[in-house]
Amino acid sequence: MEKIVIYTDGGSRGNPGPSAIGYKIIQPSTGEFLCIGEEIGETTNNIAEYTALCESLRVCLCNHVKSVEVYMDSELVVKQIIGNYRVKNINLKPLYEQAKNYISQLSDFSIHHILRGKNKEADRLVNLALDNKARIQEGNLFNLNVSKREDVKEISEMKGYLHQKHLFQDFLMKELKLSYLSVSVKDKQVMIWVSAQEFGVILENRIAIINKAKEFGYEQVVLNLKSYDE
Numbered sequence: 001m002e003k004i005v006i007y008t009d010g011g012s013r014g015n016p017g018p019s020a021i022g023y024k025i026i027q028p029s030t031g032e033f034l035c036i037g038e039e040i041g042e043t044t045n046n047i048a049e050y051t052a053l054c055e056s057l058r059v060c061l062c063n064h065v066k067s068v069e070v071y072m073d074s075e076l077v078v079k080q081i082i083g084n085y086r087v088k089n090i091n092l093k094p095l096y097e098q099a100k101n102y103i104s105q106l107s108d109f110s111i112h113h114i115l116r117g118k119n120k121e122a123d124r125l126v127n128l129a130l131d132n133k134a135r136i137q138e139g140n141l142f143n144l145n146v147s148k149r150e151d152v153k154e155i156s157e158m159k160g161y162l163h164q165k166h167l168f169q170d171f172l173m174k175e176l177k178l179s180y181l182s183v184s185v186k187d188k189q190v191m192i193w194v195s196a197q198e199f200g201v202i203l204e205n206r207i208a209i210i211n212k213a214k215e216f217g218y219e220q221v222v223l224n225l226k227s228y229d230e
Contacts, residue, residue: 006023052072068106082111191222
């Protein structure tokens with residue numbers, strides 16, 4: 001199969017806030033395409049950008065694509081993937097590792113940073129998903145299968161990672177009525193970041209949080225004050 005071109009984007013309204021991903025997969029020789037826009041819960045811009053990259057690569061691998069050229073407007077993600085920047089944020093590391101895992105399964109891969117104005121289609125899909133609170137799909141390149149294929153290798157700690165983490169995070173946001181909450185998971189430990197203004201709310205409800213964490217299979221809960229740099 002010829003090289004496939006992908007445009008990806010991720011966005012958060014509030015950073016952190018309601019977030020979505022968007023990507024367009026194109027076969028250049030025919031112009032056929034697949035566009036996906038999808039909500040991913042409350043998170044940050046950078047997590048949304050990484051999630052968009054991971055999902056688009058997963059879909060390609062599920063459809064036996066081996067040569068991929070990616071364009072995205074997140075300079076941070078592009079430079080981390082090519083090795084110019086280190087990944088310091090622990091929330092990004094699992095997604096970075098998953099992206100590199102997918103890339104390792106391709107025979108040919110390149111990634112390029114573009115200006116936001118050159119990434120309008122992916123950005124449009126992000127906003128459609130957020131505005132409509134729904135999954136958006138346009139086109140059907142080769143009847144592309146967007147479900148998981150068993151021979152696409154996953155990093156073990158990433159299986160169900162995003163879905164379960166978002167469910168836990170959404171529960172806390174709604175139950176405690178917080179304006180900000182960030183969650184990351186490592187093994188059986190869940191780490192919760194809140195602003196200094198709302199740290200007291202977390203402490204007051206720590207028993208309920210611990211019990212809910214156990215329902216999700218987490219054995220340890222760590223509370224942290226949010227640092228706003230990515």
